Amino acid sequence: MNATSTNTWSRNGYSVANNLKMYYEIYGEGKPLVLLHGGGSTIQTSFGRIIPALAQHRQVIGVELQAHGRSGDRDSEISFEQDADDVAALLQNLGIQKASVLGFSNGGTTALQLAIRHPVIVDKVIAASALCKRNGIPGGFWDFMKQATLNHMPQQYKDAYNEVALNPGDLQTMHDKCAKRMVDFKDISDEQLKSITAQTLVVIGDQDVMTPEHAVEMHRLIPGSRLAIIPGGHGAYMGEITTLQPGGNNESFFVPMIERFLDN
Template sequence: MKNSIIKKYWIVLITGCLLLADPVCFAQFKVAPKPNTLKSSGYAPVNGLKMYYEIHGQGKPLVLLHGSYMTIDLNYNAIIPALAKSHQVIALEMQGHGRTADINRPFGYAAFADDVAGLLKHLKIDSADILGYSLGGTVALQLAIRHPKVVNKLVIISSVYKHEGWIKAARDLFSTMKPEFLDATPLKTEYDRVAPDKAHWRTFVEKNIVFDNQSFDLGIENIKAIKSPALLISGDNDGVDFYHLTEMYQAFGGGIFGDMTGLPRSQLAILPAMTHVTLMMQTDKLAAIIIPFLDGTPSKVSIH
């Protein structure tokens, strides 16, 4: 029984969900109410999609990209109020997720990135800071590779640029993921609440499973060529391989002898005692790291 629980926990973790299979964590999980910062929302015609988006606050544009199976509400409601105090937050839901209906197109990082670029064009926004969690972090990197002019700064939370960036224990479990594992979860509840076609749930999950089992590599040389400064945030036990994380940070110019050379434009933050799931629950700590990076001001974060 114990091994079965652990197995299911890891299966959900590596798909980038906020499903808390651990009983203690599950007790902490709460979907934050809709922020009162909402200025407008709508559907944008983008590459065959009717992409749902919301705009919160005002200021420099900041795009939020959610994780696998997620919605704006599940992934970002808790942190949007802090971000919207000084930024125009543009939150969206990718193909098949939340209020954005699926189309007859496989899931793919290039397609998702092109969709984000298309939404910005629709909104007449030339460039923006991009924040992505898990799936959204990889999409953010792909966006910076394919559409560099639309990306100012990058915030990548618990994410990878290639399939092997997840630790082996996580990768070994991709093939064991089954659609029924997610039926009795907050993910299904949220899908039923907002999805245009509730009957599409099983197809949506099956497409995600196929997508998660596909090996990918955005290319370390492509990462090195990204001109945008990046803030990489990970938990110390969130499933991202530390070698991969340091390689990615070095590709962004980090890992140098700062006392001799000065600090790089990019930053790395590893939060202690955090998993892929619990990391996104640290709203205050994340905001205290993210906002100073975006604004170019000193961070006042305390990790204790």
């Protein structure tokens, strides 16, 4: 399974960041844009449909986070803060002093933490379907997460993990760490969100997992941020793999929108 039609990366590999073996792929040339995938996902399952278009005008750096895809794991829980620190260390290893970041879902939460914890290296942030407050999702979600099992994980995610993982047998471990992180989710404080200095675009679907009201709250707390509410579900606006439908082409709207944001 690969959501992209061809492997178009100019280079890929591993780099040790904070004692974690992290996988990355680099596409295109120009100003750097880092892609941070959603929970349980890979670079391709989250961004495969939009990487070719984005790489026409900039250097795109896809990253796989702790326990995900081709990256390694630690004998510890995963956290958004640690993921942000790992991305910062990876960029330093790659010699990238400043980059914009597009994070989707859990990757969007990590992108916000990156802007909070490492503001010097972050140019602009696109927080796509990101969560920063527990009340941003209806209560039934939290009850579901407490009972989540591997059987609930979308088959597309399982297939993608098993295809590329260093140790495919660790799928259960990855699932359990992701589920626990969500069960234990702690709000990003108003003060932290107000401290973000990077120009930020908040993106959400009008039928997303998070509520539109949550996106509006983020927009109002992050200084000078912009807000886009797009028709569709969780990641449908960029062709996330679980949302793909025959004839669908929502990313043809999303890519020009974020390119305008990044270029202005």
